[in-house]
Amino acid sequence: MGVPGPVWAVTVAGIAALLLFDYFFHVRKAHTPALREAAVWSAGYVGVALLFGVGVWFFGGTVMGTEYFAGYVTEKALSVDNLFVFLIIIGSFHVPRPDQQKVLLFGITFSLLARTAFIFLGATLINAFAWVFYLFGLILLLTAGNLLKPEETEGRPGDNTVVRIVKRVFPAxxxxxxxxxxxxxxxxxxxxxMLLVMVAIGGTDILFALDSIPAIFGLTQxxxxxxxxxxxxxxxxxxxYFLIDGLLDRLVYLSYGLAAILAFIGVKLxxxxxxxxxxxxxxxxxPVHVIEISTGLSLAVIIGVLVITVLASLFSAKGKAQNVVAAARRHAAEYLDESGEADAAAQERTFRKMLAEEQQMRELPEKYRARIREQRQLMDLLRAAHDKHER
Incomplete structure (x- = not known):
């Protein structure tokens, strides 16, 4: 079903207005959003997306509505996975907490522009070459396999090739x-x-688009x-990001769920x-007469896999251990950060949070405590925080 030009124009204008609203009213003044602020605005944006989907369903019919929601849920899950990488990049550059909003908003804007270009390129290829579906399916299967590989914990994702080139050409x-x-x-x-971290995020956004766009084209053309x-x-x-910052490290099985979803869509393609x-x-x-997977079944599988993945992560002992370790690492780094503007009382609260998390680590099963003791960087960070507090 074709969409008239005026509808396209109104939609693009509305999305651009939402982005500009963020730039002028949210990130113009550097600050760290409170939990309530993050929750209210997150719910508002999700609500807008759901209302839009209802409109698509009402005016476009059941097929378009189902395809939109299947695509939205898949892309939302992939975008949450991208937040893990954003978190690592921001941490590797030691971006001050109040300034992280602007970095994230730039990343979102660049990602939207990059993916829009990939969308129209992908649509052009699909219209011209039917074999592109084979290519997209293969990309998703390879991406699913990569998600199952063990992560490199000592890597520096923020120090990517693009950043190294920029550093060589321009002084920083x-x-x-x-x-x-x-x-x-x-x-x-x-x-x-600040500019370097934006370059790093922009570079990784291009890589994200390579699996994001084939995935959604597998659900609707x-x-x-x-x-x-x-x-x-x-x-x-x-x-x-600010709402689930403390939960990101808890979603230990999210990569497995995303791998299953991408593999499923790859097979569908x-x-x-x-x-x-x-x-x-x-x-x-x-043509080969094979069974085709309906969009309704795709939506059910995607939601089912995500629900199982999230629940398994939240209730697993591994998830709880990883979450408390990440929180202790973050609070120790915040306490040691000399560039911060926190007063003595705020620093003391941060140190007390770290102490509570250390106590939680001591209460974990021995196998998790043994793994924690093997993380030398974490142990050194905690010792440095205690040394600073004693001084």
Missing amino acids: SGTFDGDKLFTTVDGKRVMTP NVYLVFTATAFSLLGLRQL ILHALHENNVPFINGGE
């Missing part, structure tokens, strides 16, 4: 200057780490639905490619 300062992108050092204009589901999944991601086949060396260039 070693410290932040508020939320400025450039500053003056010894009479020379240089970049600040309607470009309007692909664009809107992707856009609404990204809007509100900044607030969601390959089956569709076989059904529409015109590749000469497959069945003589004739």
